Amino acid sequence: MTENKDQNNNPFSKGKNGNNLLKSPKFNAYWIYGLIAVAFIALNLLNIGQNPKETSWQTVKNKMIKNQDVERIVVVRNLLEVNVYLKSESLDKYPDLFESSFDSPSKSGPHYTFPIGSIEQFANQLESAQSNISDLNRIEPEYTTQQNYFSDFLGWILPFALIIGIWFYVFRRMSKGSGGSGGAGNIFNVGKSKAKVFDKESNININFKDVAGLAEAKEEVEEIVEFLKHPQRYTKLGGKIPKGALLVGPPGTGKTLLAKAVAGEANVPFFSMSGSDFVEMFVGVGASRVRDLFKQAKEKSPCIVFIDEIDAIGRARGKNPNMGSNDERENTLNQLLTEMDGFDTNSGVIILAATNRADILDRALMRAGRFDRQIHVELPDLNERREIFEVHLRPLKLDPKIDPAFLAKQTPGFSGADIANVCNESALIAARRKKDLIEKQDFLDAIDRIVGGLEKKNKIISVDEKKTIAFHEAGHATISWLLEYAHPLVKVTIVPRGKALGAAWYLPEERSITTKEQMLDEMCSTLGGRAAEELTFEKISTGAQNDLEKVTKQAIAMVSIFGMSDKIGNVSYYDSTGQSDYSFSKPYSEKTAELIDKEVKILIDASYKRAKQVLLENKEGHRKLAELLLEREVIFSEDLEAIFGKRKFGSPKLEEEIKQIPKKEESKEENDTESKAV
Missing domain, CATH: 1.10.8.60 (Helicase, Ruva Protein; domain 3)
Structure with a gap:
């Protein structure tokens, strides 16, 4: 096995038929180019065949010219050197020319060479050296310019070759990154679509059986599959097959999974692409990719085109004008709108798109005739x-x-x-x-x-801080247990998790609508921690920051969105579409803004006062619960029931479900470790 491997890696070894691999078409051409380059450099550096001996002007003057052994003297202008050619009958007088067989000169020469300072100076020196020689035997210098191809290559051709090579390398890498039908190694394909194509041979293993829940959304997309499989059933009555469907919903609800299930069920070509894949650094590339995507889709119809995160290119136009500059995203969106209007309804191409930010999409994209259907994929019940x-x-x-x-x-x-x-x-x-x-x-x-978050058992907390946290969390738990519409408690802990120093777990009832009384009870329960701190220690801490933020948002929503304030009335200042034509930020006057602020403060103050009243009425139970929490660090609903009695409100079925939750037993060793860390 080792011999075969070495043989395969050797380009000079013989193949299966005994032929030299150099003659095989599989031989890498780069080897040949490399050998040519090495030979070229060697010829120029070694100057094989033209290797005159180095000498000096004094030697030439006092020995060679004086003895009349010189046949020719050639002055190389561009190199400022002189080549001396000896007479053939005089070669034997200079044994140093034959010291090495490799360096043996040709009879034609040149035989010696030496550098000069300037051509004029050398001409004067040569004239002076031949002053005693007759005109018949005097040597006249010849002047020439020797072409050095290696220097020319380094000075002129190599820089241009490097620039072209770098340019080719950069754009080859960019083309490789473009993927899709653009193909690698061709910069002119950068405008091609990067969509991944899944066809009948792609073996997409996801189907509607793998999509749990989402009954209504699944029913809608199942009908899209039927459009593609049996279009005549819908068109024979004169109806038109919808062009597109938009999947709208929060992150993680299964929009992309639904699209993959459509691809697995439809058994037709499926083009999958992200909205960000359209936009590149080059102007016009996004529009070009849109055109190429629809061209491929029409060629493979019936098919489905899926654009994930379409808000990357479908953002409403004109919201943030770029001072008249060219906006590549808007150009891409304009081309998408044009293409969706450009193909026939019976062409068999259906567009699916997904986004969790439908409120920022352009109105032109949402109108009937483009995305005819909006399928809402909500959080599961x-x-x-x-x-x-x-x-x-x-x-x-x-x-x-x-x-x-x-x-x-x-x-x-x-x-x-x-x-x-x-x-x-x-x-x-x-x-x-x-x-x-x-x-x-x-x-x-x-x-x-x-x-x-992750439980942090070794976080250093002082005794006073731990006591504050315990009474804070016990305040939440006490009020949630005693109020009718507050969520029933599952467990409370003062072991730090993530950024929180304590936490309480509730099991809320799932409601389709929420009443004002329910929201007020929730606000009161949320403020129970701050109220407990003030009543117990007569001072407050920063631990209620998250509670205050939640309560403030809830109160603002009650007053300005849900119309739950008597003074404001049944008015909602919320634009659910997110595409208001108004240019100002608040659709109400400053006087109304002040009234909203007052009403919000009244709601929060009333809930806070109510929370303190509940804790004062159950002061002893609150103290016992906090001390139990300090002792055990984790308490459950049974502990509250033992202190306050059975909960008077709530669903008996829900209470029974809470009791079925197993309680994690904390070992004494763990508790000792945590106490030492504190």
Whole structure:
């Protein structure tokens, strides 16, 4: 095996048929070019065949000219040197010419050479040296210019060759990066589309069975597949097949996955491209790629064109004018709009696009006739999360007790990508603990880590700070337990996670609408931490910064968006489309702005006063809860029930689900370590 390998790597070895690989067409041409270049340099540097001996003018004058052994003297103007040619019968007088067989001169010469300072000076010296020689035997110097091809190459050709080589290398790399149909090594293909083409032979393994939840969105895209498979069913009644569909929704909800499922189900060519792939540093490249993309799509129709993150080129025009300069993004968008109007509805080309920022898209892009359908892909609800868990749990080795429905209830507000992350993180946690199966506690720890961040057990916190944190978190927990519409508590911890020094976990009820009373209870519960600090220590800290930010935003929304203020009335100053024609930032007067500020402050102050009142009425329970939290660092809903009694409000079913959550046992060794670190 070693001999064969060496033989294959040797370009001078014989091939299978006994032929020399130098004669094979597979022989690398760069070897030949390299040998030619080496030979050229060697000929010029070594000057083979023309190797006169170095001498001096004194030797030539006192010996060669005096003895009349010189046949010719040639002055090389450009090199300022003199070549001396001896008579053939006089060569034997100079044995130093025959010291080496390699250096042996030809009979024709030149035989000796020596440098000179200037041509005029040498002419005078030669005339003086031959003053005693007759005119018949006197040697007249010959003047010539010797061409040095190597110097010419280095001085003139090489710089241009280097510039051309660098230019070719840079644009070859750029063309390689362009991918797609542009092809590598051709700069003129930079305007070609970079779309990845998936056809029937591409083996796309994703179909609608792999897309969990998203029932309504899946139904819409399934109909798009039917348009391509059976267009006559829809066109025989005079209807027109939609040109495009826009997938709109938050990040991680499965928009790209839906598009891949369409490609797997439709069994037609599928062009996939990102919006940022259209825009390059060259002017006009984006529009050129749009034209090339639609040209390829028409040639392979029926097909689907998918543009991910279309907001990269579809941003509303005219929002930020560039002082009259050429805007490549707008040119690309204009070409996209033109192309979408330019092909026939029955051409079999359907455009799919995805974005999570539909509010900034240009109106012309959203109108009927271009993207006829807008498919909203929202965050999954409880049942959809259960379906998504079932998909992601398939490849995992699970404890038989794991229930996807239970996990779905622990992850309200999670997207599909978040759920995939939970499953992966739980597997890593179980492997870190050297388990053979993934258990329920591993999933709960994974959820805690994703929501709250990495647990920091060795963070140094003083005793006073720890006490403040405990009473702060106990204030949140107390009020959430006692108010009707506050979210039921799952657990509270004062172990730092991420940037938070303490955290509380709640299991909110999923609502389609929220009432004013529910929002006020949530605000009161959020302000419970700051209220607990003031009542207990008669001073406040920066620990409530996140709570205040949340409450302020919620109060502003209640007053200026949801119309929940009596003085402001049923008015909403929110533009849900994001494409307001007004040039000013606030669609209300300064007087109204002042009124909004007052109403926001009234709401927050009322909630804060209410929070302090609830804590004063349950002062002893709040103190016991904080002390228990200081002692154990983590408490659960059962601990609150033991202190305050059974919760009077909320869904009994939801309360029962909270009790099913397993409680992680903290070992005494872990608690001792944490106490020392504090």
